[in-house]
Amino acid sequence: MQQFRIGMGHDIHALVEGRALWLGGVKIPFELGLQGHSDADALIHAIMDAMLGALALGDIGQLFPDTDPAFKGIASLKLLEVVRAKVAEAGYRIGNLDCMIHCEVPKIAPHRAAIINTLAGALRLEQNQVSLKAGTNEGFDAIGKRQAIACHAIVLLVKD
Numbered sequence: 001m002q003q004f005r006i007g008m009g010h011d012i013h014a015l016v017e018g019r020a021l022w023l024g025g026v027k028i029p030f031e032l033g034l035q036g037h038s039d040a041d042a043l044i045h046a047i048m049d050a051m052l053g054a055l056a057l058g059d060i061g062q063l064f065p066d067t068d069p070a071f072k073g074i075a076s077l078k079l080l081e082v083v084r085a086k087v088a089e090a091g092y093r094i095g096n097l098d099c100m101i102h103c104e105v106p107k108i109a110p111h112r113a114a115i116i117n118t119l120a121g122a123l124r125l126e127q128n129q130v131s132l133k134a135g136t137n138e139g140f141d142a143i144g145k146r147q148a149i150a151c152h153a154i155v156l157l158v159k160d
C-alpha cells in the first residue's frame, strides 16, 4: 500500500432561482441556488471526487447516479460520510484538503469559517487540515455572468 495518494475533483452547477444554495454543507442565504439532483452542493461534490480519485475508486456519478431517486434532494453531507467511510475502509486518512470556490456572487468570505468548520467536522479533521479559497471569474464565462458556481478540491490521503 502506498503511503500517500493524491486526488483532485471539480464540479460546476447552474445558479438558478427557486433553489437553496448549499456549499460545503452550509446553507448560504442568497436569492439563487444551485440546480441539481441532490442538494447540488458543488463544493462537497468536488471534495468527494478528489477523495475517490485519490484511491482510483471512480467518481460520484458512478457511486451516486443522478438517475437514482434515492439521491433526489439528498444532503451532500450524507454522501460525504459514505465516501469518508470508504477512505477509512481502504486504510487511509486525509492529510489535508485544499478547496476553491469560483463564483461572482455571493461573497464567500463571510461563510468561510462556517464551511471549514462543517467540512472539518464531517471529515473528522482539525480545522488546519481544511483550506478554503474563493475567487471571482472576473466577469468571464458562465461563472462570471453569475450563471454558475464551480468548485475545485485537492486531497492528500495518508496511509493509516
Ligand code: MG
Residues within 6 Å of the ligand: 011, 012, 013, 036, 040, 041, 042, 045
Ligand atoms: Mg455536482
